[in-house]
Amino acid sequence: MVSANVKVTNPMGLHMRPAQLFVREMTPFASEVTIVHKDRTINAKSIMNLMASGIKQGSEIEIRCEGQxxxxxxEKAVALIESGLGE
Known part of the structure; x- marks a missing residue:
């Protein structure tokens, strides 16, 4: 397992559009991808889970990936979050 801590820079947090982009980019990976936010572990390949997580701009999150x-x-997940997810 590998992990990294990042700060969400997207002005609106992980609302529908950036969550959809994140899920679309993570789905092709065979690894399990999770986000830890406020002691909650979120499946980062589920748009519903991401949107329901309430991750706002400035939130510190941990991204965990495990698999082949x-x-x-x-690296892709961190780059997406740091880029502001296209917004």
Whole structure:
């Protein structure tokens, strides 16, 4: 398992559009991808779970990836969050 802590920079947090982009980009990876936010573990390949998590701008999250392509998945996930998810 690999993990990284990142700060959400997207002005509206993980609302529908950025959550959809995140899920779309994470789905091809074989690894399990989860986000830890406020002691909750969220399946990062589920748009409903991401949207329901209430992750707002400035939130510190931990991204965890576990599986055969975990390092590539983590690098992509961190890059997406740091980029503001297209917004």
């Amino acid at each position: 392509d975990e390092q590539a998945a983590l």
